[in-house]
Amino acid sequence: MNSNQNIVTWEDLLDHSDEKSCYFIIDDTVYDVTELLSLQSNYKEFLLKNIGQINREEQVKQFNESLFLILKQQGKIVGNIEKKPQSEYFKRKVRFLKAEYQEFTLEEVQKHNKMQDLWVVLDQNVYDLTEYQFIHPGRPDSIHPYAGKDATEKFNSINKHTEGARKFRENYKIGILKK
Ligand code: HEM
Known part of the structure; x- marks a missing residue:
């Protein structure tokens, strides 16, 4: 060697x-x-x-x-x-770099509905926000009600979710919602 x-x-x-x-x-x-x-x-x-x-x-x-x-x-x-x-x-970063995403059904996403294991759907994509919830500038409790759910409507209704925030959220993308 x-x-x-x-x-x-x-x-x-x-x-x-x-x-x-x-x-x-x-x-x-x-x-x-x-x-x-x-x-x-x-x-x-x-x-x-x-x-x-x-x-x-x-x-x-x-x-x-x-x-x-x-x-x-x-x-x-x-x-x-x-x-x-x-x-x-x-692992998340590498998946992001490789654009290597799994497909998840909504039923699968719904199982990740706890603070210790928190996924959401945004615009047909699946995000693991388990870590992000605690550094989210809009406070963790704004995300909690959406754990395991499709949060698209709420996310898109918040003006503070700028283009920058949308880009940043891609760091947490783990998959695509299965149709
Ligand atoms: C990775 C995903 C997300 C990112 C990058 C993100 C980013 C941000 C940013 C940058 C702000 C602005 C904070 C400020 O300037 O005061 C914010 C605020 C907020 N976000 Fe998010 N967010 C994400 C996911 C979510 C989700 C899933 C929800 C709930 C459905 C949510 C609800 C809120 C709320 C309620 C605020 C506060 C709005 C206010 O202060 O008026 N966010 N978020």
């Missing part, structure tokens, strides 16, 4: 999860694949699709043996990924 013992945290990884700067994990080794992304566009989709997670050697080999060899032999190693599990915040 020529790893330099540098520990990369999941939080660090968030700053290196797009084409401008991209880290990719194989087993516990973190590679900087930014250059590879720009040089080898045929690997781009695979690399970006698998950011923010631990990829196993076998998976990468299976996708493309030469990509695996390039990384193993010439890859720029940044360090090792920390051993801690990913935070909910991290």
Whole structure:
């Protein structure tokens, strides 16, 4: 192993999860694949699709043996990924970055109707506001009555929900409402 013992945290990884700067994990080794992304566009989709997670050697080999060899032999190693599990915040951010959303039925959303587990529907999308409720500038109790419900009408009726607030809410999107 020529790893330099540098520990990369999941939080660090968030700053290196797009084409401008991209880290990719194989087993516990973190590679900087930014250059590879720009040089080898045929690997781009695979690399970006698998950011923010631990990829196993076998998976990468299976996708493309030469990509695996390039990384193993010439890859720029940044360090090792920390051993801690990913935070909910991290998982949400990565889903957002990958625009990877699950579909949920309204019945499923309705189960998440507690302060400790609080989802809402806004404009046909599903948001996990469990953490956000406590930093919501409009106070947590404005959100509580809508836990597990479609809050679109109320949300849209509030003038203070500006374009900025609408953009910001995307950080909490976890899925799309199943029709
Ligand atoms: C991620 C989603 C959300 C974001 C980013 C967001 C953001 C904001 C912001 C920026 C304000 C303005 C605070 C101020 O300037 O005083 C606000 C106020 C408010 N929000 Fe939200 N909000 C979200 C979800 C919700 C939901 C789901 C509800 C309830 C259905 C809600 C109800 C309110 C209320 C009642 C106010 C107070 C309005 C007032 O002070 O007159 N918000 N929210």
